[in-house]
Amino acid sequence: MKLPYRLRIPTLLFSGLLFASVLASPVVTSPTIAAEVSEITPDSHPHLGGKEVDWIYGDYTMHNDLISLTIAAPLSTRDANLTVRDIGASILDLTLNDPSNDQLSAFIPTAGRYYFHDPALVESGSDDNGAYWRCRSSSSATNDGTTATVTYRLGNSDAFVTTTVSLVGEKAPSLTAYDGIRADKTFQLTSLDGLAVCRDTFFRQTIGIAANGTDPDAQNKKALTWKNGRPSLLNYDTSQVTKSDGELSWSVRIYPATSTLDLQNVIAAGDENLPMQTFRVVPNLDAFDGENVMRAELSIKPISTVPSNKTPPFIQTDDHGVAHTRLMPGQYQVTMSAIGFAPTQQTITVGVDPKTHTIAATGFSGFIAKINDGNGRPIPAKATIYALSGDAPDFGPDSTRTFVKNCVYSVHGHMRCPLPPGKYEVYFSHGPEFDRVIQTIQISAEQTQSVNVQLKRVVDTTGWVSTELHSHSSPSGDNVSDQYGRVENLLCEHLEFAPCTEHNRISSYQPHLQQMQLSALMATCSGMELTGRLLPVNHQNAFPLHHHPHTQNGGGPRVDDNPVVQIERLAMWDRGSEKLIQTNHPNLHQIYGDLDVDGKPDGGFRGMLQWMDVIEVHPLQTVFENIPDSPPDVREMRIPLFQWLQLLNQGIRIPGVVNTDAHYNHHGSGSLRNWFASSTDDPAEISTAEMIRQAEAGHIIMSTGPFLSVTATSASSKSPAIPGDNLLANDGKVTLSVKVQCPNWLDVNRVQILVNGRRVPEHNRTRKTHGNEFGKLDDVTKFDSTFEIQLDHDAHLIVATIGEGMSMEKVMGTQNPPIAVSNPIYIDIDDNGFQPNGDGLGLPLPGEH
Template identity: 60%
Template sequence: MNSRLATLFRLVIGLSLGMSAIQAAAAELQVIVPGSEPAIDGKEVDWIYGDYLLKNDHVSLTIAAAVPTRDANMTIRNIGGSILDLTLNEPSNDQLSAYTPTAGRYFFHDPSQVTTGRDGDAVFWQCRSSRTISKDGTTAFVQYRLKDGDAFVESIVQIDGDAAEKVGAFDGVRADGWFSFETFGSVAYCADSFFRQTIGFKNPFVRQPPSWKKGRPNQLRYSDAHVERTDGKLKWTVRLYPATSPADLRTVAEHSDLSPAMYKFVVRPKTPPADGLDAVNRAKVVVRSVGENGDGVQDSFTLQTDDQGIAHTRLIPGKYVAVASAIGCDSSEVAFQSGKENGTVTLPLTDVSGFVAEVKDDQGNFIPVKATIYAADGDHPNFGLSSTRTFVENLVYSVHGRMHCPLDPGKYEIYFSRGPEYDSVRKEVEIIAKEMQLIAVQLDRVVDTTGWVSADLHSHSSPSGDNTSDQYGRVENLLCENVEFAPCTEHNRIDSYTPHLQQMNLTHLMATCTGIELTGSPTPVNHQNSFPLHWHPHTQNGGGPRTSSNPVVQIERLAMWDDASDKLVQINHPNLHQIYGDVDTDGIPDSGFRGMLKWTDVVEVHPLETIFQDIPNNPPSVRRMRIPMFQWLQLLNQGYRIPGVINTDAHYNHHGSGWRRNWFACSTDDPAKISTDEMVRQAESGHIVMSTGPFLSVAGQSTTSRDTAIPGDSLVAADGKVMLKVTVQCPNWLDVNRVQLFISGRPSKKHNYTRKNSPDLFGSMTAVRKFDSSISLSLDQDAHLIVATIGEGMTMEKVMGTRYGKRPPIAVSNPIFVDVDGNGFQHNGDELGMPLPNAAAPATR
């Protein structure tokens, strides 16, 4: 155990608890320590060691340790004393980001102010605030109470002090993504129907519900009826109910006296598929309560099932009818009577229509695949939100190459793909009612990338705190796009993709490592990725560093983390103009944050298409000069040999990963054998080609050197003569029509080849090799050479979707540095028409 974690345990356990667990029948409270981890599931689980667990036979919740360093994620900070995880035990499905008493106006950062204990049949956790933002002399006290048998936890907040009567009565709720914020009866609630969680908030003394005020966090506001006011004291009480849906919440919050029982609805195909794969089971279940004689609908509500076709809700005893429906299936109806004991209702779906696909490579092996489905007429199918897994909007991921996809009858166009090294296969199908069509697909790997592997160094999912995408779905997305190396880089939290790869039994198909995106302010300059880093699961930030408001301090801290271990440090989506010498972007040169460049191994330079824009003659305003590609070329001319990379920065799973990638030189083409250390070395060396799809190969030779230079290398050419071997390969869904050489950042008019002006250099529209030629040039001074290719007027839309696919296919190499005098490459200090601030003082790195 590291020293910081041990200190935290001593503070929390020694000062505030005195023992590891307090139990009364099934209600218990304990400090979370290794060996006593909570059995809480869900997409938004955020507990760490040192937090507190409260649970009984119905609900579980975790409370963030009352320490000043407790952050849940990048956007939920200073969270000590807040409820982070809250869920039913069955089903366990935490989607809450945080409930924060007083909405962060008071800080609970002193573990010596924590008291725990028992009061009758309840266990409690309570804490006095350590300070307040308003500095008005008031203090806040919060107590959480949980009884055995209760389906809620009670929060009691009290404000003390002479100015207490002036304090607004409200708490904060972070329920992100797809939550809506509503009220009914006596209850305020937030609900995410797709991910199947609802949280209710109810005052136990009055029928009036609290109200919502939109914000971050959303404010849960209490009226005078909810609040006890006396001289020098303000107090409110709210009960928090985890539920599966608004209907489930209504039953437990307003009809608990009628002995509701939990019912599980299981939706399955009546006849299981022969291949053992279930159809998509994100079914809708409409539940209707009916009269004692089975006539007359008294109430109805709709439940969303999970990926296994299961939904839950509590029901009061009575007669009901449940109707299940799903894409490509006839509905199923079952009448049943609920009692006081939990029960299960099975709804078999019949007459499924759609397709079954088996996807193999040209060696006959099943491979991960993405199927993008378009309806010939009308709306495209929508299987689920962009944040979900496997069935995402109109696409399907299958990491094992087999998919069972129900579809409503009709005509469809389906694109099967696995990234830009493979041809895509287009199928036109007509789905017939009650029939499952078998589709055999072969995806040929036509692009030869021997010696190079594809990498995306920057992507996100729900643990980052700024999105709600399923992390399992992120890994599906990476695998099905054939990204061969992808570190896990969540915001401000070291994390890992390895557990998902192990769950899929596919660790051999994608190399990965633990990493982080350290995300501070000011934005955008203070975002840095780094990998590999040592991961300490269930500790603050996964064991990673904290941010700093000084970008130079932050990036140095990151570079020196883990005892200055060897790692890659990448500046993300930067404003290089600001970093180099314009801190406040006012157009007046200053020192900038130039010290950051000392610690930078690679820098993101997308969008790639800006390399073809005539920026020097059409400059933007200084305040809007966030053109990383152009400013990177400027830095290269000032002597900074910092390689460029591009990444997706994916936050959603609908085509999120894959449309940008890097190809790294590598000693192996087998993902199972990729070494993270080698990836770091290759990146630091600039052995990188950046691409939205085309595979660009550039190799330089001279008459005075026996070496062949690839991007990132130096090449001695004493006579100034250089030969560049350039090839471009594309699968059948991509094409290029221009190849351009850039000499020291400037486009060469002589070496601008297009399909129109040099048709003999370009392959046919159906050929894999789109360009294959040697370019001879003579240099009279040291220069760096970059090759770029683009499909002008072309898109990748059908395979990569409308959000990203409307961009052109493009690839850009990192520079080859040519030394023409044998004295080592010298930067020329040349400006490209729009100077960097204070650029007259060349810098070396």
């Protein structure tokens, strides 16, 4: 049988599989809806799904009955996120309509060599064949006298968008033809029979790019090639471009697909549109209560009279056990494989209509866990799974949700975890206020183990709530972590207050909490991290900020190359509303007075200090290191905690905080946290305004896990002081009461007092030297004692504790030691108010007294 050209199948496309028997039925074209193009407004906007949807009002949308895309408005201010910037006239979102699953960051015509900044240069409309959108560049990056025009055309029944770029000018024919694409991290960039392919198997999107007009049967045709980068460059061969006097042009077809298999069939079908086939993998167990088999791989092989040893392409189901692909009519053998299930095979028949195929998964091996707080109430929990025999599980990349590498998050206290046969050690945890439970589980084939886990809250933090002020997910643009997964991570690590702080975009966790129906378990608010150049000085968090969905930066401010201008702009945003301004991972030496970091005082960016409410100062363990004994280049080493101590000695009282800055969901949030003093211990009652006041007052304990309580008393003061407070001590005598609590997976063996940032040898206590003051291994209270401090001048006092030689890796996935550091208590010994004495630590800040 000889197929018409549009249905001819290139041999390489299908890895040598013959499809003659597959095409027993003709392909039927379904009725089409005319393609449309329009500007996006609050009354008319696309309904796109996926992790990387970035459209805002003022952009443009094109769609027909098969695919949808959005085009960034040609404005100098149009940024998609932190790393996808100046993106006018680029494709930001591209997806099938069903399933809608955008994972593309951007397709960037000419890879940013031309600027598209003028909406007046846009032309758009439709004709009998489809819709088009066109824009001419405002200028070029090289000012070489050439201009670029990009045209997007979507036919009424096209499964692709056609992109044409034309460069005009005297130098145009001598230029190199290439475009840019941002398909990040989980994508693989490959070539397939002349096509350039971006393949994200796990998140189920593939994008194919074909040089327009290339004959798939042509001999010795050139494949499109990649050069990896940010963006990756899509290079065109001279045979794929058109040159004439004063002009260079090229045209490509860009196909959104669910998988490589889906793309192959679409290309093979040519102008005919294949019906979408839906696969649903269902276990044969009543106990699954309607749940499907998540993340199964389906290998789909056409049944042919000619045997083939080639590995057939596969598709992956989503977390609901569903996958989609278009297939030629015919019979196929489907092989299903999934963690915790036996491989199965099934024969299906594909016709000319869309159809749902149910694939039966036989047996189940794994465990079911119910987790409560010791009082019978279900709580969010994390299970970290280690193999004692066989291989450790890998459920998915560190950017996904719920099942993340060897971690399982359960926000409702119930998890069904598939595992292959073997012996496992499972660590169940809910943050450092709760004991962890270790379960050793032996899994046999088609066997389900049931476990009931009690995670008891043993650490008493009455009057304090745990906070994480700085973490990221996919909207930030420098990572691809699922934001829903970030919220799971926060909840399962028992963070009670966590504002949303994506890079350069005001965003919100509220929709995810509402979807989970768990808003009462974690207080939150909208915020952002404004991330500009100069690095690392110009990173600032702010919250709360008014969120304006689907607007540039979510309604937030733009960056500025001058850090002083940027932080003031952020502080005054929303008409100067009350907010917390946090400087992230700073070089305080540079900010305080050494702008070019040459060791010579020059004023630095000291104007920033007046706007800072808190400063990130991790890693905490540097409080125990002999930084002043380091060489002079310590100034360039960015040791925030050491520099912060220097700053305090200059009388600049900006409280310190620690945060994970998590960019992934495998553990991620939780390994660093702050405890803020709070009038309520109920997350449902936490007010953002109070959190700001407590932070500004320095009522903060910084920790990797241990809970540290510090109070100071004196004969001159009726009330005790906590970190951040002033305390009058006319006789210079201060009593510090220090208590350290840990759950059963943490311990400390040292407590140290710092006076004006210096470790005082006589106030250093270890389990070896003061064993009677330290608790036993099974005790929650690891240390509970007092220190008598005698001062002869005003001083600030900091308490630090650490478990030297210890790690939290099994539970938290980090090798950080257990450590906690208090914010300072400021001691005034002469009733004239606290006066700093400029007591340096060996390497003075520029301009230090």
